[in-house]
Amino acid sequence: MIITDLKWREMEPVSKVKFKIALRENAKTSSLLLKIETDEGISGYGEASPFEPVTGDNIEDIKAFFEKIKPELIGKNPLAIEKIHRIMNRFIVGKTAGKAAIDFALYDILGKKTGMPLYMLLGGNSNTVQSDMTIGIDTPDEMAKLAKKYVNEGFNILKIKVGLNYEEDLEAIRKIREAVGDKISIRLDANQGYDKKQTINVMREMEKYSVEEIEQPIPCWDFDGMKFIKDRITQELMMDESVHSPNDAHRAVKEEACDVINIKLMKAGGIFPALQINAVAQAAGIKCMIGCMSETRVGIAAGAALAAAKKNIVYADLDSYRMIEELEYVSGGYTQEGDIITLTEKPGLGLEIDF
Known part of the structure; x- marks a missing residue:
């Protein structure tokens, strides 16, 4: 099994409640939905939901990260999760929300491949x-x-x-x-x-x-x-x-x-x-x-x-x-x-x- 493509789209859900914390008040909620496709027809999904005061990145940063990391991941085995984390960590420091989205998609693929729920x-x-x-x-x-x-x-x-x-x-x-x-x-x-x-x-x-x-x-x-x-x-x-x-x-x-x-x-x-x-x-x-x-x-x-x-x-x-x-x-x-x-x-x- 190998990764054949990474695709993503922006999500902008509407907030239902006002939410203020000591760091700042949220004005807008945005995240990226990621899809990793494989040669076996199994796809995995993940989400990047950055919060700059904590993760140090934003939606545009994550989009750029996905663009740059995509060629590094195509052709790799999605089940080799530790290896892919090493690739991501050598590739760039931080961008943890983007790495999380890729990680989720890999585990989703692993679960689908084995027929087991992730928990x-x-x-x-x-x-x-x-x-x-x-x-x-x-x-x-x-x-x-x-x-x-x-x-x-x-x-x-x-x-x-x-x-x-x-x-x-x-x-x-x-x-x-x-x-x-x-x-x-x-x-x-x-x-x-x-x-x-x-x-x-x-x-x-x-x-x-x-x-x-x-x-x-x-x-x-x-x-x-x-x-x-x-x-x-x-x-x-x-x-x-x-x-x-x-x-x-x-x-x-x-x-x-x-x-x-x-x-x-x-x-x-x-x-x-x-x-x-x-x-x-x-x-x-x-x-x-x-x-x-x-x-x-x-x-x-x-x-x-x-x-x-x-x-x-x-x-x-x-x-x-x-x-x-x-x-x-x-x-x-x-x-x-x-x-x-x-x-x-x-x-x-x-x-x-x-x-």
Whole structure:
């Protein structure tokens, strides 16, 4: 089997909710749908959904990357996934969202070739995933209103964006807890918006609202600061922007800088490096979560398959597709009832795509 062509098209799904985080407010959601064709008639699909503050690239960068890497991949065996990652990594530094799209398509081809769903190929721990639902920064009243809506839709875990205003964050969490009651899990994501002192003060205040966790409260380069915070709060501390690669995960483990690592396939460069990150974390007793950027159903299908496959991946933040209008030419991969995502038993990603 060899790769015969790479094709792509831009996707611009319409956002259904306003979504603001400490890094910036999203104005537009764009991603690229990738198709890799083979000489055996099997095609695989992937998605690149870059977010410049994290992945360092944009849609135009990824298009240029696909154009340049295409001749390097045509004629290669798509099942040689590690080899293709070496080719991509030697070819260019970064462009992890583009590499992720290629990676997804390769795993999709592998699943179709073997007749196995991707979650089973990757480990088969489960065929279901419980996802949280994320609430962007808004007025405390609007955030509480949205929290109540999501709980009524069946979500039991809420991820709340914070990090712009200490006092408003406290008020928002107070109102959210009042709105949803005591049984709903609340976790925070500051997207590097706090400093060490603010983080510790916030999390001590948050104890009264039974907040379970805070994600990436301080700048991504400050591993020492994360260790300092971890030693002084009672809740779990998660790294996100600090960990892009297996090397970053190793540093996080060595410096005891977190309790949990958020693996995002767009910043890791796909499933293959994500498996390595999880293995490093698992060996050190650190749990993992699979998160997302602004992926459509395509990227979420890949993330959900990995999350379901591995026992050490105990959390999932796979909600981006619910914040955008579904694309009429993409379906399948999974179903969702409340906060439970159930993977398809069809081979590969199990997607139906009218390319």
